[in-house]
Amino acid sequence: MGKISVYRFLSAGCNGCDVEILECLVPRYKLADLDVEVVERPEEANVLILTGGVNIKGKEELLKIYEAINPPRIVIAVGNCALTKEIFDKGYPMVGPPDQLIPVNYYVPGCPPRPQAIVKAVADILGVKIEETEDYWLAPEGFRGKHEFDSEKCMGCGACAQICTADAIDVIDGPDKRIIRVNYGHCSFCAFCQDECPTQALRLTREYHLLTSDRQTARVANEVNLVGxxxxxxxxxxxxxxxxxxxxxxxxxxxxxxxxxxxxxxxxxxxxxxxxxxxxxxxxxxxxxxxxxxxxxx
Amino acid sequence: MPETVYIGPYRPQLVEPERFELLVEGNRIIDAKLELGYMHRGIEKLFTTRTYMQNLALAERICGICSGIHTLCYAQTVERLMGIDVPERAKYLRCIYMELERLHSHYLWFGILAHSLHEHEAFLKIMGERERVQDLLEYLTGNRMNYLINTIGGVRRDIRPEKAEKIRRILKDLKPLSDYIMSLLDDNGAFTKKTKGVGVLPRDRALDVGAVGPTLRGSGIASDIRKEDPYAAYDKLDFEVIVERDGDVRAKALVRARETYESMKIIEQALDNLPPGDIAVKPSEPRVGEEVGRTEAPRGELVYYIRSNGTNIPERVKVRTPSYANNFAILEMLRGERLENARTVIESIDPCFACTDRVTIVDAKTGRRRIITLK
Structure with missing residues (x-):
């Protein structure tokens, strides 16, 4: 598809993602190299980038702006608020997440996603490859990215679900198995679960390229046997x-x-x-x- | 015949959505109204549904730019309720992290100012160089923003000697950026031409509208919570409160530019005097009662009020963010200003509407004010 014109819409978020999108414009992050421009009016755009969980006041504006976007009208939800409302899930003015109001094509989980993740997501959607060195993509030691279970160590106690700040961890008891499931589309990446885990089974890795087209797949799970x-x-x-x-x-x-x-x-x-x-x-x-x-x- | 001009709510020049209604005659703004609520998330209600620990992550997400100072202010208030003494090392570490945050926040402001003045080259340079602070914060805390480094009872990650070395190295690399910004603000600088005499907030009006932080210091009043009501280790660190007298946008910019040097000075001192010991103590039970805490956020005075009923969930949390106090200053500065300067004036207080959006302000033409609380 030809030139990409992006219009950015924010309603009810912390604006961290918006600053990161702004940061993508600096030469280091090559967004400009992808033939992408950020436009000022929705009528000039063909891609809509959403951040934030959408509140009552933003809803009408979002619907109006979506109508004004030109085809192919690709909608990318950036950041976990735009996926699931994240930590503001139970806030009374929230009417989102946006995919309940308009169709969303792609999701970029993260809180906020690294600029590299946003640029890579845009490149992947366009089918372009970014030539870069290993260093460019590498997150530093101790980075709080996607979760990883050590199924040997995890004993299914659910301490992670108790401390979770954004209700991102489900404990589902089946007939003979317990599933501990991290919905990283909900996650605020605070790493309290990692700190609280009594057996150090849950770990936040340095992986952060989490682009998906179905937010239900933004999950990591572990099964534990239950005893009678x-x-x-x-x-x-x-x-x-x-x-x-x-x-x-x-x-x-x-x-x-x-x-x-x-x-x-x-x-x-x-x-x-x-x-x-x-x-x-x-x-x-x-x-x-x-x-x-x-x-x-x- | 006066006409009405609307700015916003969704304009990409403004990082966040807000709506300004300007009453214009010819080229002059004669009145301004501000409509908020596009970022309202019901945070104060959400505070009372989570435990004290979980609220740390929520406090952080009030604002993505000054996220660290929100957790610090919240944690300090809760610590007072719990009667915890934070280890000395944690106090120094808090100063280091918070001054790094002030650096990246002030640099971001200069980036956005450059953007609003159509200085594209300066924008790219400042935002590009600012990445050094972001990289450093990511390296120290594990996330570029929303780093959740303060916890109740201390901090979550230590700064070991090799990390301290890296901080020193990056501070040295940042000095040229601050010098560059100062050069843009000197008598012949690119910023000076477009900001001198724009959006003047005189000293007495600044006091009347209750401005805080760099907005107030740009109008000639030395007010800084770090000096007036020292928290963390600020009473043991030597730094200067920057004041400029002109009250225009350039004065506010100069305050911020000179503050970046002070922040570097504070970080270097704290690294030199970092005491040994633990970085955190365990939280305890909160007592029944109420506490108020305040800190100096990059945008000004931040106030938290917390009432506890003795359980692990707070009964009431009230947040007074600096941008809320400064919003009245925008309206004050807009009146009588030329229309083409409106955006520069709005950006000059470093507005953070994610912080502010708990109130709708309607400013009637008669000068009467009505405040509708969305709570």
Missing amino acids: CSVCGGVFFPQKQIDWALKRIVEEKVPAYKDFSSDILSAMMICTKCRREIGSIKRAKKLLANLSERARKL
Whole structure:
């Protein structure tokens, strides 16, 4: 397709993405080399770049501007607010995300996306290759990009979902599996999940080219096996988390309890419902009495 | 016969959407109205639905440019509620990160000023050189913007000697950029011609409309929260509050340009005197009560008010951003100005409507003001 004329629209975002788009215009980021120009009126544009989650006041304007854009009328949503409203998801004036108001062709996740990611996304959409060295694309050590699970280490405790600042992590319990799913289209890339993970299983990598045409695919997931209750057989808890907790008790916290590890394990294998039964309570009390006696002796 | 001219809301020259209604006679603006709300996101309500830790990321996203100072102001206020003493090293690190932010924010402002004055070459040079600060912040914190470096009880990432070395190196590389900007602002500079005498805000009017930050300092009033109510390690660092007397756009630009040197001075001092120790302590339970905290953001005084009911979720958070205080100054400066200078005047306070959008201001022709709160 010939010359690209971009019109930028922002409603209800933090304007970080807009500054990054502005930054794309400097020679370092080659946006100008791609035969792309930024225009001042929607009537002159054939590509619409959206940032922000769209609020009540921006909605009418967005619909008007979309009508005015010339064919082929490609719409690119840049930044996570334009994908899913991100952290402002539950804000009362928000009516977006934009793809519920107008058709969106491409999504560039990130908060905000690096200028390199925006330029690469535009180049990919145009089918142009940018000749650049490895250094140009490389994000520095410690960069907070796309998530990665270490399925060996992840025990499915859901601590990441608890701390998540943008409700980006779902914990979905199936019949025998638990799925921990990071929707990085929702993510604010704060890396609290990485800091909170007790087993360092979740990590933010240096990968940041996340262009997609379907925001439902902007996900990373990990499956963990669930274990059944030893009394009723109902599925209730990840096996790995029980192993981890037991190991922590008898090896790290109180080594003297090691003799009782099988008793502690059997107590832990009872689901919350069965724990309330008389027999279980009696057994638990007996175990606690034994443990406290052992603690006194030490 | 006066006619009405609209600027905005969606104009690519303005980074953010806002709508100005200017009443013009001939070439002179005789009255101005400002309509906001295009960026309203209901943030103050959202604050009361999340825990204190989660709110850090939300506070940061009030504004993408001065994001760090929002988390710092929020964290300091929460720390007072929790009764936490931040380690000495964390205080110095906070100063370093926040002054880097001031650098990139001020350089961005010069970039946008150059853009609005149609100085394309200067725009590309300033924005290109500004990338050094962005790269440095990305290297230190893990993100170019919204870096979430302050946490409740300290900072999240340390500056080790090799990182300190890199900061020093990049500061040395940035000095020529500040010199270049100063050269644009000297008596024959490209900026001077187009900004001298434009959008004058006299000293007494600046006080009347309650301007803050560089807008106020450009009108001859030495007001800086870093000096008046020192936070982090600013009481132990030596720096000067920059003041210019003219009150026009050039004076505001000069304040910012000279402040970049002060920021570099602060960072170098903080790196030299960086004490050893921890970078963060664990947060504790907040007490029942209320606290107010303020910091000097790149655009001026930023105020946070937090009321706690003792749970892990705040009961009320109120944010007073610098751009909100400065908006009245824009209207003041626009009156009597020539129409072609309108954009320069609007940009001169470094407006950040993402910050401000919690209020609609209707300025009636009679001079009466009506404020409708969108809360």
